[in-house]
Amino acid sequence: MISRLIATLLRGQTFTQWLAELARFLTVGLTAYIVDIGLFNLLAYHWPITLPFDQSMTAKTISVPVSIIVAWIGNRVWTFRTHGHSSRGRELAMFVLVNVGGMLIALSCLAISRFVLNFHTQFADNISANVIGLILGTAFRYVCYRYIVFTPAQLTGTDRERPA
Numbered sequence: 063m064i065s066r067l068i069a070t071l072l073r074g075q076t077f078t079q080w081l082a083e084l085a086r087f088l089t090v091g092l093t094a095y096i097v098d099i100g101l102f103n104l105l106a107y108h109w110p111i112t113l114p115f116d117q118s119m120t121a122k123t124i125s126v127p128v129s130i131i132v133a134w135i136g137n138r139v140w141t142f143r144t145h146g147h148s149s150r151g152r153e154l155a156m157f158v159l160v161n162v163g164g165m166l167i168a169l170s171c172l173a174i175s176r177f178v179l180n181f182h183t184q185f186a187d188n189i190s191a192n193v194i195g196l197i198l199g200t201a202f203r204y205v206c207y208r209y210i211v212f213t214p215a216q217l218t219g220t221d222r223e224r225p226a
């Protein structure tokens with residue numbers, strides 16, 4: 063039973079191949095993370111123009127889509143290049159939806175920190191959105207990328223429903 067679960071999780075890869083894929087995912091994620099937190103801090107704390115609503119919440123809402131673009135390009139051309147889906151449009155749409163979910167996780171952590179716990183410092187904002195939100199969002203994104211977004215073409219659509 064455990065070997066069947068492991069085989070299902072690896073999806074035809076060896077453990078070494080999966081580990082290399084995970085390392086590529088984390089590298090792309092680190093790059094997108096640097097873009098996200100750099101832009102977030104620039105907009106929230108060093109931008110000369112006041113953003114609408116709550117400065118930190120709006121800054122996070124802007125920084126995440128920019129980092130999503132960086133992540134999609136990196137994951138498409140490097141991490142999951144062998145997992146190409148037959149429809150790039152569907153893949154991109156699913157990628158965006160998954161990342162909106164990841165953004166909502168980060169925004170939820172930030173909102174709880176700011177509006178429930180009443181923490182309003184740059185440090186608190188970064189811990190809640192860019193550490194706690196990042197950890198939870200990264201786990202969510204990896205699972206969704208691997209099993210929903212970047213699925214091999216032969217496992218898409220009605221092929222998933224056919225018996226092996």
